[in-house]
Amino acid sequence: MPTHTPDLRVDPPIASLVAAANGDPFAVLGPHLTERPGTLLVRTFQPRAVEIELVRPGLGATAMTRVHPAGVFEGTVETESQPLLLDYRLRLRDGDGTAHEIDDPYRYGPLMNETDLDLFARGEDHRAYRHLGSHVMTVGSAAGVHFAVWAPNAARVSVVGDFNGWDGRVNPMRLLLPYGVWAIFIPGLRAGDCYKYEVRAGSGEVVQKQDPYGTRFEVPPLSATIVHEAQDGTWNDQWWMEERRNANRWLDRPMSTYEVHLGSWARVPEEANRFLTYRELADKLVPYVKDLGFTHIELLPVLEHPFLGSWGYQVTGFFAPTSRFGTPDDFRALVDACHRAGIGVLLDWVPGHFPRDAHALARFDGTALYEHADPRQGEHRDWGTLVFNYGRNEVRSFLLSSARYWLDELHIDGLRVDAVASMLYLDYSRKAGDWLPNQYGGRENLDAIDFLRKMNTLAHQVPGVITAAEESTAWPGVSRPVYLGGLGFTYKWNMGWMHDILQYASLEPIHRRWWHNQVTFSMLYAYHENFILPFSHDEVVHGKGSMIGKMPGDEWQRFANLRALYTYQFTHPGKKLLFMGDEFGQVREWNYDGSLEWDVLQYPVHGGLQRLVGDLNRLYRAEPSLYELDYEPSGFQWIDCNDNENSVFSFIRRARDRGDFTVTILNFTPVPRTAYRIGVPEPGRYREMLNSDSALYAGSNMGNAGFVASEPVAAHGQPHSIVLVLPPLAGLVLKWERTG
DSSP states (O other): OOOOOOOTTSOHHHHHHHTTOOSOGGGTSEEEEOSSTTEEEEEEEOTTEEEEEEEETTTEEEEOEEEETTTEEEEEEEOSSOGGGOOOEEEEEETTSOEEEEOOGGGOOOOSOHHHHHHHHTTOOTTGGGTSEEEEEEETTEEEEEEEEEOTTEEEEEEEEGGGTTOTTTSBOEEETTTTEEEEEEETOOTTOEEEEEEEETTSOEEEEOOTTOSOBOSTTOOOEEOOOOOTTOOOOHHHHHHHHTOOOOTTSOOEEEEEOHHHHOEEGGGTTEEOOHHHHHHHHHHHHHHTTOSEEEESOOEEOSOGGGTTOSOSEEEEEOGGGOOHHHHHHHHHHHHHTTOEEEEEEOOSOBOOOTTTTTTTTSSOSSBOSSHHHHEETTTTEEOBOTTSHHHHHHHHHHHHHHHHTSOOOEEEESOHHHHHBTTTTOOTTSSOOOTTSOSBOHHHHHHHHHHHHHHTTSTTOEEEEOOOSOOTTTTSOGGGTSOOOSEEEOHHHHHHHHHHHTSOGGGGGGGTHHHHGGGGSTTSSOEEEEEOGGGGSTTOOOHHHHSOSSHHHHHHHHHHHHHHHHHSSSEEEEETTTTTTOSSOOOTTSOOOGGGGGSHHHHHHHHHHHHHHHHHHHOGGGTTTTTSGGGEEEEEEEETTTTEEEEEEEOSSTTOEEEEEEEOSSSOEEEEEEEESSOSEEEEEEETTSGGGTSOOOSOTTEEEOBSOOBTTBSEEEEEEEOTTEEEEEEEEOOO
């Protein structure tokens, strides 16, 4: 941006305009009353023009006079109209001789509704994206784009782009007091135009910022916002949305989620290892997930982010799917394809922090606007990011509107909130003296708590939508309703279960007898929250190795261990989540900048594991006992949780119809066990519905020939019992069938 020195020989408002320092451009530009009745003065600033004519439809053209060498022109017209009713155009001839006609943005009055502005200022505008940002519209007979941005402490804000040579002097905006919102309607612009806001801070510093409410951006590392207008006819998922509307209670429904990082699920090696587009993913990812039987896809943040290595967790575009894979309409097509296939779409949403990139939210108007000014509140030391000021009304409107945008406009079925613990605690990852207590002297972030409750209340107003928290502490009531004092999430990730079972599964089997309670402990707190059981991306990065790499023993034992572990996950109370690549035993640790190891599926152990995951999903969805009472103690009963010497676990899962139940037995040693007796509640036949040691899954194919019959022998407090062959490192799922 060149430095503009004002010409003090002319009127100060014109001088400040030329210097790109005028905070009230509508007082200088456009039509204005003069002392002469019936005469209006029209002023325009066009730095590239050498001549300008003022053209009135049906009344001819009037030459305008240059009144400042930088390109300020004036002209007078005789009219009885008020300034805002004057209809005219500007005919420009530029220095290269080209001529063109434009409409004057400064002949239009404010277009924003004061009620909307007031709601925004009070933190109660949950659809602020409808008013702020850029919007294609027609005013009178003029088609163009309306821009609005919140920057209350700026001295001047302009819209810059190719259309004005990125010159901040040309299209300065009107400040709408007392709301701190700057706005302008620029005729002639259209969808596809690139722009930024040029912000002059009170200190005089000038920066160019992307639009906080932008819904489309250039592909990083470029960072301009793109005016976007959603295409008609994108959605063909009406049946899904209607079904979702009638399915408000997800707690007693099957929910098995495939977590995906779109940039590394698969690449196109023949084309410089490029990403798949949203539409290619609709063609390839969606059928794959459907074939494996998952009910949902969870997307690692696809919100626009500048640094690929952040995996999307450092967001700069809170209303925009990343342009790396296509346009917002392309993203809609992916969501639509999921819904038409009967698959829900969950989105990782990141209101906990944002990056320091100069083109984005950080110090947006030259002050700490979205973040706290005090680094003891406003910085995440671990991540080098900034913390939202949840107590500021306009920030609340911004974040709540972002959540509602994805749910309403992009048909997302649920939000998973990342790093909730970092929001809840003022001293999160901080040393003594490096944090500020709340008004009561405590460590709880009261503003963040209030924000999360409002967010969850708002999200649950959308029928059938769920929310989930990644919360790594013992904060009480994360998934309890707000009216009962909880945070209001539908679900909480069970990080304790994940940590304990992975620690147990990584042990050599001979040592597992000493760590038996790592498996049984989860049932002591299983009903404190509505838990999701996650094996997520966090478990296969930063030197932790892949899931198959965590398992001990030789190759056969590693895969058998993992098959048993997944059988335990799918039969344990709680919804399920599995990260991409885990379903077929990817060997190397996940790399965000490459593709999954699809080539390993040529080997039987990998293909067998993939088949098992598909069969577990189908069994899970088919058996109400495995999901209906996930969050009620009546849905689970240990048969034997004390056989630590053999590292064997057995339990019952029940449906609401208590006569509908399944029995799971897990042998976490490589020792086959014959004539192993467990108690059962009912006489009859117990059909082997799934055996993770089946040859179908590259196991040793040891089992029970399809079923076993009960005996009238009491065991484990049950009136009947069955005698089983327990395959090595395997899980069995049996279904009771009444006989006679």
